Amino acid sequence: MSENKTTTIVMTALSLIIIGLVIFLSVFPWFWMFVSSFKTQQNIWAVPPNLNADTLTNYATAFGWWMVKMGQLMRPAFGFHRFLINSLMISLSATGITLLVGIPASYAFSRFKGKFIADNMLFFLILTLRMAPGFVEAIPIYLVFSQSVFAGTIIPVILMHILFTLT
Secondary structure, three states: OOHHHHHHHHHHHHHHHHHHHHHHHHHHHHHHHHHHOOOOHHHHOOOOOOOOOOOOHHHHHHHOOOEEEOOEEEOOOOOHHHHHHHHHHHHHHHHHHHHHHHHHHHHHHHHOOOOOOOHHHHHHHHHHHHHOOHHHHHHHHHHHHHOOOOOOOOHHHHHHHHHHHHO
């Protein structure tokens, strides 16, 4: 076997080991978080790790399911399902509205460039908003929404997501 072929095999093996290490370091925290979600607080910090202590109590607590504890019917105060529903409403509506507005707008900008009067001004406005830091836009909009009837609702959050996505 020639020296060039040996070098290629060693470099390939070294590359595969490095790639495997990077994949392991990327995936292991996610795996450990998933496995830990089925453990009690004491079992998470146990040394050595207890791999057999599985329970669904954490999910019952997070989603606010009714639990029976020592003969009493209890409902945890933490209602994760409400947070999940709010997140889904915000993300789906912001994504849908952004697509409904952004696709026709981008088509119009690409198709009709130079054919209407204010196109250069609109391009300049979009470019300027893209260059500005997010808090420059967020602070005045927060002040407007905090004084409006929408304060405390998810409508300003949806509008802010749409604004930051489209600009």
